[in-house]
Amino acid sequence: MSSPRRLKDEDGIGATLLRSAADDGPGASSRRAVAAALGLAAIAHGTTTAAAAASTAPAATAPVAGTTATVTAATTAPAAVIASKAGISIAAKLIVGLTLATGVGVGVAVQANREPARSAAVVLPAEAVHRADTAPPARVAVTAPTVAADPVPTVPVPTVPTVPVPTVPLPMEPVVPAVRVGSEPHAQRTTAPTTTAPTTTAPTTTAPTTTVEPSTGAGARVEEAVPTTPSLADEVAVLDAALVALRDHHTASALRLLDQYDRRFPAGTLASEAAVARIEALVAAGNRDRARALATKFLAAHGTSPLAQRVRTLTEP
């Protein structure tokens, strides 16, 4: 096979254009941010991975008043793993997580009822593919629709070590219909890498220390770069990232992501859930006054919501 001379070594506009690519590389800050997000900073400084792992583990010493928040932390992670194992969309995972968080099964029913006429069949093509690609157990039941151009590495599929199964019944079946996908034919799916990433990093995966800390401002940047019709999947992606941040005690990140949620989806389907997450984040941040103010507002508007009891618990003196 004869190798042609590289175009950038020739003359002309084409070469100029190609040579311009040489300037484009990641800055040191990019490297640092990604390393930190991957939990590699700890290794770099000689810290053992146990330390990094500890930050991802749902610690019982959550700096959150009350016990419910700890329950959330402890239960959502395995739920996410299970959901991702089952190839269920991130929406399902979120709602599973939310359901566990609220401790009320009706959360799902509420979601399902809110969008009764929506198509249930579409399962977020982009994300489904994504998940099939990235989830450790690649034998998920998701059929990757059309990714002809993507070469799938012939690496054998790893077997996943035992994942602790939560004893909470997972209402997966009724969850999927809540996904509103078919409603907007033009809706572009914006699978922001970071916003989906955190959910795949429950502490039980095989990864050594994959702490994904969605505080890299990624969410905000996604928002600016991809102006598309917001869909429920987008809502879920942002809120899910916020919940993961909250779970991992990255309170500031969680609040940022919730700000982002409010900006992007002022009349969002999951606005109530976002409001509760914000209250929880504020409590975690020690801002109890603000949390209580929001709680009062929430309870005035949604006093009978299944989430109301959770709000009351969160803001109890």
Next chain:
Amino acid sequence: MQEATQPQPRVEPHEIVQESSTPEVRLRQLFDTQFDFVWRSLRRLGVPELLADDATQEVFLVASRRLADIEIGRERSFLFATALRIASTTRRGIARRGDHDDQAVDLLVDQTPGPDELADRQRARAVLDRILETMDLELRAVFVLYELEEMTMAEIAVTLELPPGTVASRLRRAREAFQATVSRLRGAA
């Protein structure tokens, strides 16, 4: 982003990570030696700069989970294949396939600065990206690895797990497509 005028050093294939005792160390080595490669690849595969860090993180996240399955010496192949998929996913959310037609090129011609202005390398790079955007991803991958990463065709064949003949034909088609677009730019300039 760095605004250096000198081309940045490339990581050569022989610098690939060596076998290490622990997954953590191996991941770290992989990260240290391949971060730039992955980031650049994602950019030239169409991931906007604003999303490049996140996409890079995603690639290494996948790598960290699949570490045990990545053969020694095949790290770049794995990372690039993963980058290709993630770039594809990211792009799918941003642009529709329908933009890859002549209309897009016409638009490009209209907005392309003249040769003088191309001295501004940042703008040149924007134009480059938009030309690449008109290529199919499979052609684009070969083109990027050959023309920008300066891999040999044999290395590309290994990296993309393609027969050498396929690499050669894709490269030829990609170069023709690139040259054709550049000719149109020149005609318009």
